[in-house]
Amino acid sequence: MELRHLRYFTAVAESLSFSRASEALGIAQPPLSQQIKALETELNVQLFNRSTHPIQLTIAGQIFLQEARAILLQLDQATRTTQQVDRGYLGKLTLGIHNSFANSHLPGLVAQFHQQFPDVRLEFREVTVVQELELLQNHQIDVVFHRSPAIYQDGMTFNCLPLLEEEFVLVLPENHPLTARAIVPLTDLKGESLILPDLDVLPFYRQVINACRQSGFEPRLDLSIRSGGLITLLSLVATGLGLSVMPAHTQILNRQGVVHRPIQGLQLKRHITLLWRKNEDSPVLNNFIKFFE
The missing domain is CATH 1.10.10.10 (Winged helix-like DNA-binding domain superfamily/Winged helix DNA-binding domain)
Structure with a gap:
């Protein structure tokens, strides 16, 4: 039959x-x-x-x-x-995201992808800079919204799609004298207490320290945040414990008690990219990448 x-x-x-x-x-x-x-x-x-x-x-x-x-x-x-x-219209995609993902325009783009591909199940997994590439390499996530620089290990090979670049700004308590300036020179941070994420968690911030040293002073690092959470950093700045340097997108959080100012003399940018494994044969992933191209 x-x-x-x-x-x-x-x-x-x-x-x-x-x-x-x-x-x-x-x-x-x-x-x-x-x-x-x-x-x-x-x-x-x-x-x-x-x-x-x-x-x-x-x-x-x-x-x-x-x-x-x-x-x-x-x-x-x-x-x-x-x-x-x-055709990539049905399946599952696991996205690696950082805790700052929600504070950018990227969720809106992901929502647009979901509207175009409603039968693709999206799973979100919050990752850190330290673990993101290992999770990607071990197939525990399919793609990651990556913040440069990465912590690479031998044998890791990934494709990369640049999405955007973001400048960093100075975040001050709202009653700090430097808020009177529209643009704050980096040298004005001499003697100020800086609150930065733990450098083992976010080694990218070493560039802030190096920039201070190149400007002729050693930054005061009285506090560090092991989690690297921007919300925590903003809260500490708001209490007056110190100043911080953060991605510009933190301004959209409208955190009360803090003021954002551009920094003159700090040429620091962070690149946001999509990373995925090379030679990955996934129609769903291919559609996701094409959507962001």
Whole structure:
């Protein structure tokens, strides 16, 4: 028995006419009648009562019609599902994100992708700079919104798509004297207490320290935040414990008690990129990357 036998039988059963069924199927009536007869022989049952006009389904034929319809429907669903998976319209994608992800325009772009590909299940996993590449390498995430620079290990190979670059600004308590300046020279930070993320967690911030040294002073690092959380940093600055240098996007948080100012003499930018494994054959991932190109 082949699938065509089920289609032939269903066409005849629904029209109760060999002539109309043959016309709908695009085959001659004699071969169609032969195929139905061969099906009855294989099943060892009579599916149609041919003595009436129009022909009628036997009780066995009625049951077989229900089963044949279910099989053909399941086949159609399997075909559509397979095609959707092959085209990247159905599947799952695990995204690595940092705790600052929500404070940017990137969630809006991901939402647009989800609207365009509603049957792709998106899973979000919050990662740190230290662990993101290992998780990517070990297939625990499929793609990561990466903040440069990365902590690479031997044998790691990734594709990279630049998305945006972001400048850094000075964050001060709202009552700090330096808020009177529209732009704060880096040299004015001499003697000020700086609150920075732990350098083992976010080694990128070593560039801030190096910039201070190149400007002729050693920064005061009285506090550090092991988690590297920007919300915590903002809260500490708001209490007056010190100043900090943060990505410009933190301004959209509208944190009360702090003021943001550009820093003259600090040429520091952070690049946001998409990273994914090389030679990855995933239609869903390919669509995600193309969406951001």
